[in-house]
Amino acid sequence: MNHSVEITKEAAFALIGNDEKTWNDYQQSELAETSFYLAHGVRIAAIHNYLSNVTQYFIQDVNA
Numbered sequence: 001m002n003h004s005v006e007i008t009k010e011a012a013f014a015l016i017g018n019d020e021k022t023w024n025d026y027q028q029s030e031l032a033e034t035s036f037y038l039a040h041g042v043r044i045a046a047i048h049n050y051l052s053n054v055t056q057y058f059i060q061d062v063n064a
Contacts, residue, residue: 004045004058012046012057015039038062
């Protein structure tokens, strides 16, 4: 995701809402997995790092 900003888990969950309706794509690598969502005119990425066991959330305006 280009030009994205990290957001809190709570903000991400509030935007994602029902993930059955907002889920868009999924990527998995050796070190991490990323789920992409589209909701409220923004893209949200949830990136889970396997090594650190940390999930980070990023947001990007769809029109950016």
